[in-house]
Amino acid sequence: MSRLLEIEPLTREAFAPFGTIIEADPATMRHINGGNTERFHGLARADVVGDGANVIINIFRGQPRSFPYSVTMMERHPLGSQSFSPLDDRPWLVVVADDEDGRPGTPRVFQANGRQGVNYGRNIWHHPLMSVGAVSDFLIVDREGPGNNLEEFFYDEPFVIDSAI
Numbered sequence: 001m002s003r004l005l006e007i008e009p010l011t012r013e014a015f016a017p018f019g020t021i022i023e024a025d026p027a028t029m030r031h032i033n034g035g036n037t038e039r040f041h042g043l044a045r046a047d048v049v050g051d052g053a054n055v056i057i058n059i060f061r062g063q064p065r066s067f068p069y070s071v072t073m074m075e076r077h078p079l080g081s082q083s084f085s086p087l088d089d090r091p092w093l094v095v096v097a098d099d100e101d102g103r104p105g106t107p108r109v110f111q112a113n114g115r116q117g118v119n120y121g122r123n124i125w126h127h128p129l130m131s132v133g134a135v136s137d138f139l140i141v142d143r144e145g146p147g148n149n150l151e152e153f154f155y156d157e158p159f160v161i162d163s164a165i
């Protein structure tokens with residue numbers, strides 16, 4: 001029995017339980033550099049824990065997912081947040097879930113436009129990067145350091161994302 005997932009628009013309010021949206025929000029903007037530059041300030045904060053932990057900046061080059069797509073697993077990073085910001089101005093999908101007694105609940109799928117990134121809060125269930133339509137680069141800010149920072153969960157039955165954007 002396939003469990004079809006709806007795609008929701010990515011809004012601050014809807015995503016709040018899972019993290020923050022990284023986009024040029026006018027409410028955060030301040031002019032710097034003598035007016036030459038608009039600084040969209042403090043959009044998200046990296047959260048890393050544990051002795052020897054560092055915040056690192058990476059690029060992930062994601063192969064596009066094929067649809068219908070089966071969501072068979074979710075993961076989370078107990079020791080650090082993880083942010084994804086698209087570099088190719090291409091829409092992509094954000095898949096997250098509430099925690100239900102140590103396991104992810106039903107995934108929620110959000111459609112992000114090419115100028116929207118997200119910062120998953122520490123220990124928030126999410127699906128690995130979901131590029132759509134073409135190979136896409138993302139700037140990633142997450143954690144490097146000692147300890148196991150990856151917990152995976154595999155569903156008994158897959159959930160299905162029928163079609164992409």
Ligand SMILES: NC(=O)N[C@@H](O)C(=O)O
Nearest residue numbers: 075077082126127128129
């Ligand atoms: N493994 C890895 O660094 N990537 C995942 O955490 C992901 O969320 O894509």
Ligand code: NI
Nearest residue numbers: 075077082128
């Ligand atoms: Ni991850």
